[in-house]
Amino acid sequence: MRVILLAGGVGERLWPLSREGYPKQFLKLGNQKKSLFQLALERSLKLTTIDKVYVVTNTRYRFLVQGAFEELGLDWSRAHILYEPKPKNTLPAIYGAVYLMSKSQNDDVVVFPTDHYIPKDAMLIDEIIRSQGLSQHGIVTFGIMPTQPHTGYGYISKAEVIDNGYKVKSFIEKPSKQLAKEYIEKGYLWNAGIFMFKVEFFNDEVEKYAPQIFRAFNDHSCWENAFQQIEKGISIDYGILEKSEHVFVVPLEIHWNDLGSFDALDTLYNTDEYGNNFFDNPILIDAYNNLLISDEGKQIAAIGVKDLVIVDQRDALLICHKEKTNQVREVVGELKKRKDNRVIYHTKDYRPWGFYQILDQQKDAFKIKRITVFEGKKLSEQLHYHRSEHWIVVSGTAKVTINGEISLVKSGESIFIRAGEKHRLENPGKIPLEIIEVQMGEYLEEDDIVRFDDDFKRQ
Numbered sequence: 001m002r003v004i005l006l007a008g009g010v011g012e013r014l015w016p017l018s019r020e021g022y023p024k025q026f027l028k029l030g031n032q033k034k035s036l037f038q039l040a041l042e043r044s045l046k047l048t049t050i051d052k053v054y055v056v057t058n059t060r061y062r063f064l065v066q067g068a069f070e071e072l073g074l075d076w077s078r079a080h081i082l083y084e085p086k087p088k089n090t091l092p093a094i095y096g097a098v099y100l101m102s103k104s105q106n107d108d109v110v111v112f113p114t115d116h117y118i119p120k121d122a123m124l125i126d127e128i129i130r131s132q133g134l135s136q137h138g139i140v141t142f143g144i145m146p147t148q149p150h151t152g153y154g155y156i157s158k159a160e161v162i163d164n165g166y167k168v169k170s171f172i173e174k175p176s177k178q179l180a181k182e183y184i185e186k187g188y189l190w191n192a193g194i195f196m197f198k199v200e201f202f203n204d205e206v207e208k209y210a211p212q213i214f215r216a217f218n219d220h221s222c223w224e225n226a227f228q229q230i231e232k233g234i235s236i237d238y239g240i241l242e243k244s245e246h247v248f249v250v251p252l253e254i255h256w257n258d259l260g261s262f263d264a265l266d267t268l269y270n271t272d273e274y275g276n277n278f279f280d281n282p283i284l285i286d287a288y289n290n291l292l293i294s295d296e297g298k299q300i301a302a303i304g305v306k307d308l309v310i311v312d313q314r315d316a317l318l319i320c321h322k323e324k325t326n327q328v329r330e331v332v333g334e335l336k337k338r339k340d341n342r343v344i345y346h347t348k349d350y351r352p353w354g355f356y357q358i359l360d361q362q363k364d365a366f367k368i369k370r371i372t373v374f375e376g377k378k379l380s381e382q383l384h385y386h387r388s389e390h391w392i393v394v395s396g397t398a399k400v401t402i403n404g405e406i407s408l409v410k411s412g413e414s415i416f417i418r419a420g421e422k423h424r425l426e427n428p429g430k431i432p433l434e435i436i437e438v439q440m441g442e443y444l445e446e447d448d449i450v451r452f453d454d455d456f457k458r459q
Contacts, residue, residue: 001048001052001109001110001112001132002014002048002052002104002107002108002109002110003048003054003110003112004055004093004094004097004109004110004111004112005037005040005044005046005053005054005055005056005112005114006056006111006112006113006114007025007037007040007055007056007057007061007065007114008056008057008058008087009023009024009025009113010023011023011024011115012328012329012431013261013262013325013326013328013329014261014262014265014328015335016311016313016315016316016317017311017313018130019344019345020343021344021345021346022064022345022349023061025037025040025114025115026061026064028319029259030265030268030269030383031268031279032268034072034451036115036116036117037068037114038071038072038258039117039118039167039412040112040113040114041068041069041074041114041118042115043112043118043121043125044110046121047110047125047128047129047341050075051080051418053079054079054080054082054100054101055079055080055081055391056082056084056093056096056097057081057083057084058083059083059084059085061082062081063198063350063352063456065081066352067352079324081097081387082097082100082223083095083224084227085224086228088227088230088232088233088234089233089235090193090235090236090237091210091213091233091234091238091240092216092230092233094111094236095202095206095210095213095214095217096217096226096227098202098206099203099217099218101199101209102199102203104199104204105199106199106200108132108196109197109202110128111194111195112194113164113193113194113258115258115259116192116257116258116259117256117257117258117259117267118255120254120255121254123252123253124194124418127252128196130164131163131165131250132389133163133164133177134164134165134248134250135160135196135197136384137162137163137248138197138198138201138244138245138246138247138248139195139202139205139240139244139246139247140195140197140247140249140250141191141192141194141195141196141247141248141249142195142249142250142252143190143191143250143251143252144190144192144251144252144253144256144303145189145190145222145248145252145253146183146184146188146189146190149177149180149181149183149184151174151175151177152174152258152260152261152264152326153190153191153258154172154237155171155172155175155183155188155190155191156170156171156172156188156190156191156249157169157171157172157188158187158189158249163248165248165249165250165251166248166250166251167247167248168247171191171237171241171242172188180243182199183369189249189251191237192256202240205240205241206239208242209239209240210234210239210240211242212230212231213230213234213239216229225248227397232246245277258405260320261326261328262309262328263291263309263322263325264376265277265293269293272284272431274287275288275289276289276291277291278289278290278293278296279292280296280297280298280300282294282299282300282301282302283299283300284303285302285304286303289306289322290302290305290307290308290309290310291308291310292310293311293312293323295312295313295444296311307321307323308320308321309321309322309325312356313346313347313387314347315346315358340458351455352359352377353373353374353377353378353379353402353455354371354372354373354374354432355371356369356370356371356437357370358371363375363444364444365440366439367439367444368436368438369436369439370394370434370435370436370437371425371434371435372433373425373426373427373432373433374432375427375429375430375432376428377427378399378424378425379425379426380451380453380455380456381401381422381424381452381453381454382450382452383421383422383424383452384419384420384441384448384449385419385420385448386419386441386442386443386448387419387439387443387444388416388417388418388419388439388440388441389423389438389439389440390414390416390417390438390440391414391415391416391417391435391436392413392414392435392436393412393413393434393435394434394436394445395411395431395434396411396426396432396434397409397410397411397427397429397433398410398425398426399425399426400415401426402415402417402421402422402423403421403422403423404422419441424453
């Protein structure tokens with residue numbers, strides 16, 4: 001068995017928690033100690049070995065994927081990590097991975113989204129294994145038995161019984177509240193976006209129903225070039241499942257949540273007797289049915305409010321009625337129009353060597369960061385044209401190279417790098433290195449970096 005993990009989504013509906021540079025599948029939401037991606041990766045390893053796992057993601061998430069593997073103690077180089085040069089929706093992503101499996105025609109392939117929350121997946125794993133007989137007949141999808149008339153999910157209508165599932169009668173797009181109630185009464189299932197099929201069968205269905213995508217991969221030896229040839233992205237639902245005559249559904253009665261909007265996050269957070277869901281320890285007075293999320297250590301107080309989503313981050317605040325969470329995308333669209341980097345970056349940004357958090361800044365004057373470099377890691381050899389940097393070591397020992405001259409800077413000591421000086425920061429120790437960086441200059445954006453050497457092969 002082989003597994004495809006889809007990890008290229010942006011998660012715009014969860015802004016400002018999820019951002020383009022660090023989307024929801026890599027977040028540790030609520031009280032979770034592992035990210036959604038890590039949970040999906042562990043789920044896949046209950047079905048197969050790491051060398052049969054295919055991760056399809058965006059090029060910009062390369063180090064987030066690799067870091068997620070390393071944090072679990074797994075060797076990411078043993079898996080197949082495929083980078084889309086540009087997102088083209090789910091069908092090209094899935095078929096791009098299947099194309100690489102051409103020598104394994106009779107293998108079963110399971111497709112998992114990595115931004116869904118399934119806290120207890122034992123039943124799902126059992127049903128996938130049990131459905132290997134059903135996959136002999138075509139494509140198997142796994143439908144969730146609804147717990148409420150949800151308008152944010154697609155639905156699956158089932159027909160006659162076949163093996164441990166049903167033949168699919170139709171796929172239905174997100175309905176109105178009234179239609180959702182009718183669908184539940186008729187026994188419809190939520191479409192969870194989890195599939196299983198044989199390599200050879202899926203290859204034939206793509207050639208039949210999506211010939212442009214089939215040709216793009218089969219006519220180009222380079223995987224990245226194949227993506228460039230696909231003019232318009234298409235979902236697997238629209239491109240294959242709604243057209244194929246051989247699609248089946250297996251019902252699942254499990255806790256499943258696609259975390260598509262803030263009103264879906266309630267189960268991940270603490271709950272009080274008044275229906276409030278929260279992270280950390282807010283002060284709530286005459287407050288009911290609210291979701292409150294803040295940066296760790298920040299105090300939230302709410303008085304006389306109900307049915308609100310309040311997400312307070314260091315650089316952004318979202319206040320939204322629970323019935324309007326589907327409009328968060330409009331906020332993201334407006335930020336993009338303004339070319340506001342807060343749609344892309346958090347104040348805390350992860351890099352392959354560690355991470356940094358912006359503590360304070362004033363445009364065209366200064367920026368203050370707290371930088372953490374993991375043990376044994378080093379930043380690229382680089383210079384900046386427009387800013388100088390003053391580093392104060394908080395803990396650990398820094399190995400600093402400036403214009404070829406090496407210095408060891410210990411806790412409580414500092415060092416200054418002038419604009420235009422070639423420099424490099426390294427952590428030679430056995431504990432994380434933490435420094436405070438004060439940048440000064442007339443231009444302080446991240447693209448003022450000229451790299452000369454880099455362990456992570458960044459440009």
